[in-house]
Amino acid sequence: MALKERLVDESDKVTELVCSRCGMIAIHDKRRNVDYCSVCGSDTEIYPVEMSYAFKLLLDEIKSLGVAPRLILEDAV
Ligand SMILES: [Zn+2]
Incomplete structure (x- = not known):
């Protein structure tokens, strides 16, 4: 939780839309x-x-190399 707060919440948090089928x-x-x-x-x-x-x-830089990074979504515990 402390790492998430320092590295995301108090830093450069963005909300991106992710497709659950292809990631x-x-x-x-x-x-x-x-x-x-x-x-x-x-x-x-x-x-x-x-x-x-x-x-x-x-993710954008990996895509620029011709590789498609996919995010596998799961319910938060
Ligand atoms: Zn998709």
């Missing part, structure tokens, strides 16, 4: 006010996930 970062379309996954479309479960901006940046 990729999802997109929010402001014009239509819908969330969708660029891989699965809009017929999938999409959840907001809190992470540090540094981790989001790492």
Whole structure:
């Protein structure tokens, strides 16, 4: 809990949408006010996930190398 507070809550916390089917970062379309996954479309479960901006940046850099990082979502205990 202390590590989460120092490294996320009191630091560079961002909330990203994640597709639960494929694990990729999802997109929010402001014009239509819908969330969708660029891989699965809009017929999938999409959840907001809190992470540090540094981790989001790492995911973006891995994607720029042609590798698709996937987040496996589970219920918080
Ligand atoms: Zn997806």
